[in-house]
Amino acid sequence: MPEDGGGAKGVTLTAKVFDTLKKRTKFSRAELEALCKIYCKLITSPGQHAGPKTIINGMPSTAQTIEGIDRIIFRELMHNTFDILTEDTLIERMFCCWDRDSEGAIRLEAWILGLDVFLRGTQREKLEFCFRIYDLNNDGYITKDEMFQLLKNCLIKQPSEEDPDEGVRDLSELALRKLDVDRDGKVSFQDYETAIKEEPLLLEAFGQCLPTEENCVSFLSTLQP
Numbered sequence: 001m002p003e004d005g006g007g008a009k010g011v012t013l014t015a016k017v018f019d020t021l022k023k024r025t026k027f028s029r030a031e032l033e034a035l036c037k038i039y040c041k042l043i044t045s046p047g048q049h050a051g052p053k054t055i056i057n058g059m060p061s062t063a064q065t066i067e068g069i070d071r072i073i074f075r076e077l078m079h080n081t082f083d084i085l086t087e088d089t090l091i092e093r094m095f096c097c098w099d100r101d102s103e104g105a106i107r108l109e110a111w112i113l114g115l116d117v118f119l120r121g122t123q124r125e126k127l128e129f130c131f132r133i134y135d136l137n138n139d140g141y142i143t144k145d146e147m148f149q150l151l152k153n154c155l156i157k158q159p160s161e162e163d164p165d166e167g168v169r170d171l172s173e174l175a176l177r178k179l180d181v182d183r184d185g186k187v188s189f190q191d192y193e194t195a196i197k198e199e200p201l202l203l204e205a206f207g208q209c210l211p212t213e214e215n216c217v218s219f220l221s222t223l224q225p
């Protein structure tokens with residue numbers, strides 16, 4: 001049963017959650033409040049519930065869905081607010097990294113913790129975030145196959161080429177050589193960290209998953225009271 005007729009309007013940060021977030025993130029009190037407001041707006045915006053049977057007489061039913069930012073809203077947010085025009089596989093991976101408990105929606109706390117890395121993460125946090133995204137099967141390694149899949153999706157196919165996958169295979173081979181520091185045939189987090197220290201531009205080698213500096217600044221400025 002919904003707690004009140006307004007549904008998500010009741011979402012607020014409890015004092016305890018607030019204190020935890022204040023400690024765990026780099027956001028100020030005012031920023032956390034602003035982020036909470038944005039969250040409430042996102043989860044109540046129309047078209048939130050993509051699945052069938054969740055809209056009854058124009059009113060979203062809270063019976064079967066957990067409250068949070070769903071995939072559709074997430075994609076729009078990345079697209080419109082942060083200019084991340086990356087393809088679906090990568091957006092899906094980003095969503096999964098944000099939705100830590102695999103609930104199918106990003107709850108308030110996860111949303112704020114994710115944004116902390118996304119907007120103000122340390123180099124180490126950003127490395128971990130990108131690595132998790134690129135490690136498609138979550139086994140702790142980025143393999144050549146995973147690189148192939150990621151690069152295949154980012155590259156525009158040349159129709160004239162006889163074997164369009166050949167270029168992607170070459171590129172995956174090259175990326176593996178660059179990133180596999182200990183030469184065991186796959187990229188561990190350790191490899192990735194070492195290689196990116198050498199060559200910071202490789203951080204997002206397999207597709208954009210972080211906002212530009214400019215987008216960060218402009219989003220953070222909207223949080224100011």
Ligand SMILES: [Ca+2]
Pocket residue numbers: 135136137138139140141142143146
């Ligand atoms: Ca993997």
Ligand SMILES: [Ca+2]
Pocket residue numbers: 180181182183184185186187188191
């Ligand atoms: Ca390795």
